[in-house]
Amino acid sequence: xxxxxxxxxxxxxxxxxxxxxxxxxxxxxxxxxxxxxxxxxxxxxxxxxxxxxxxxxxxxxxxxxxxxxxxxxxxxxxxxxxxxxxxxxxxxxxxxxxxxxxxxxxxxxxxxxxxxxxxxxxxxxxxxxxxxxxxxxxxxxxxxxxxxxxxxxxxxxxxxxxxxxxxxxxxxxxxxxxxxxxxxxxxxxxxxxxxxxxxxxxxxxxxxxxxxxxxxxxxxxxxxxxxxxxxxxxxxxxxxxxxxxxxxxxxxxxxxxxxxxxxxxxxxxxxxxxxxxxxxxxxxxxxxxxxxxxxxxxxxxxxxxxxxxxxxxxxxxxxxxxxxxxxxxxxxxxxxxxxxxxxxxxxxxxxxxxxxxxxxxxxxxxxxxxxxxxxxxxxxxxxxxxxxxxxxxxxxxxxxxxxxxxxxxxxxxxxxxxxxxxxxxxxxxxxxxxxxxxxxxxxxxxxxxxxxxxxxxxxxxxxxxxxxxxxxxxxxxxxxxxxxxxxx
Numbered sequence: 222x223x224x225x226x227x228x229x230x231x232x233x234x235x236x237x238x239x240x241x242x243x244x245x246x247x248x249x250x251x252x253x254x255x256x257x258x259x260x261x262x263x264x265x266x267x268x269x270x271x272x273x274x275x276x277x278x279x280x281x282x283x284x285x286x287x288x289x290x291x292x293x294x295x296x297x298x299x300x301x302x303x304x305x306x307x308x309x310x311x312x313x314x315x316x317x318x319x320x321x322x323x324x325x326x327x328x329x330x331x332x333x334x335x336x337x338x339x340x341x342x343x344x345x346x347x348x349x350x351x352x353x354x355x356x357x358x359x360x361x362x363x364x365x366x367x368x369x370x371x372x373x374x375x376x377x378x379x380x381x382x383x384x385x386x387x388x389x390x391x392x393x394x395x396x397x398x399x400x401x402x403x404x405x406x407x408x409x410x411x412x413x414x415x416x417x418x419x420x421x422x423x424x425x426x427x428x429x430x431x432x433x434x435x436x437x438x439x440x441x442x443x444x445x446x447x448x449x450x451x452x453x454x455x456x457x458x459x460x461x462x463x464x465x466x467x468x469x470x471x472x473x474x475x476x477x478x479x480x481x482x483x484x485x486x487x488x489x490x491x492x493x494x495x496x497x498x499x500x501x502x503x504x505x506x507x508x509x510x511x512x513x514x515x516x517x518x519x520x521x522x523x524x525x526x527x528x529x530x531x532x533x534x535x536x537x538x539x540x541x542x543x544x545x546x547x548x549x550x551x552x553x554x555x556x557x558x559x560x561x562x563x564x565x566x567x568x569x570x571x572x573x574x575x576x577x578x579x580x581x582x583x584x585x586x587x588x589x590x591x592x593x594x595x596x597x598x599x600x601x602x603x604x605x606x607x608x609x610x611x612x613x614x615x616x617x618x619x620x621x622x623x624x625x626x627x628x629x630x631x632x633x634x635x636x637x638x639x640x641x642x643x644x645x646x647x648x649x650x651x652x653x654x655x656x657x658x659x660x661x662x663x664x665x666x667x668x669x670x671x672x673x674x675x676x677x678x679x680x681x682x683x684x685x686x687x688x689x690x691x692x693x694x695x696x697x698x699x700x701x702x703x704x705x706x707x708x709x
Contacts (some may be wrong), residue, residue: 224304225266228297235260264306273360278436288350291431310431316420320677341473348477351413365441376502384509393542408488414441419453444492454522490534518680569653572669573688574661589653594664611666661689
């Protein structure tokens with residue numbers, strides 16, 4: 222932590238007043254990501270011990286900003302200690318925005334428009350900024366080449382197929398891997414490949430997308446990154462929307478490159494498959510091998526994508542053993558059990574005022590939690606916050622700066638996480654978590670939103686209800702208090 226506080230104080234010339242971890246065990250990268258604030262300044266600090274990867278991210282960031290692309294500004298760096306400071310882009314990722322703006326397969330127009338903006342920007346990274354990029358700093362490879370593909374395929378074979386108990390003929394599978402590799406390498410690969418172009422690596426600020434986590438970028442084919450976004454497992458985009466966004470990408474690509482749709486499509490679905498296998502390898506390593514069960518919650522969505530591909534796509538090469546393994550995965554009782562767990566539980570989160578009594582449990586379970594937030598600092602006592610709610614940035618910033626709030630939230634999440642895991646294992650479908658405070662406007666709303674964000678990040682379906690805000694919204698001239706029930 223010390224290198225980050227030194228960088229902050231040297232750059233902004235104010236002391237650090239608050240530090241707040243932004244990523245815990247849910248992350249799979251090994252980075253420590255920390256928000257630092259002091260005075261009117263704020264930044265995100267990164268601590269990571271792989272120097273080459275840090276160098277790649279920093280150089281790429283400066284290069285992309287030079288091309289006018291929306292990536293974070295780099296404020297300061299200390300590569301000897303694996304530390305750097307970057308612009309704080311807020312808390313709303315594309316995935317979080319999608320989760321708040323959907324109900325099952327129905328996705329609100331605001332989320333669709335956000336995706337359209339994101340996908341229209343992708344060719345600027347791939348072509349415009351990729352032309353004069355220094356690929357010598359790429360880590361661990363300069364291009365998505367035979368070695369990179371072999372790593373991904375072996376990752377899938379040993380950490381997913383093996384650990385999931387899927388049977389296969391090793392030599393026959395290797396033969397398929399070799400055919401697939403040759404086919405992938407026959408595509409034009411002279412573009413920037415972002416490598417991890419997915420919904421959690423795009424932040425939305427004032428409705429505009431900003432891009433992160435391209436440190437694994439290298440030279441490669443255009444098809445890989447659009448496949449990553451559209452077949453992002455937990456985003457679970459409906460096929461019709463995927464097709465609309467794919468068409469929009471090709472239209473955007475045509476502004477930079479004269480490439481026919483048929484030429485692009487020849488290799489596209491092979492890259493969809495390799496991306497899904499790479500992701501499954503990661504889920505298997507983190508979930509089966511490292512025993513971090515929340516990573517396995519993405520598996521059912523990846524299997525759903527595989528099922529769609531097997532029913533709708535015919536590759537121009539024969540991969541009989543690999544396709545047989547895919548069919549075995551879809552029939553696996555072990556993997557179907559993960560799907561059952563992912564589909565069953567819905568957590569209902571309610572904020573309320575104690576003056577109006579406790580929320581009613583409509584599921585009939587009669588269980589769950591009621592947390593009393595009245596022991597926390599109350600923004601409602603300050604005039605500047607009276608017309609705001611726990612969903613407004615100023616109130617969120619105020620509460621984020623209180624150590625007692627962080628302790629409270631951490632304790633709540635620990636208790637709820639334990640119940641969620643147990644309820645899933647036992648096949649329960651409902652869990653209710655309520656947060657009360659004096660007026661039901663600030664602290665309880667903030668706590669409900671924080672828990673919802675945490676659970677959605679773990680792939681748990683949530684329904685959020687702000688009881689007092691709904692009453693306020695129904696009253697004319699109710700200030701700017703706002704309410705929206707959300708489901709993800």
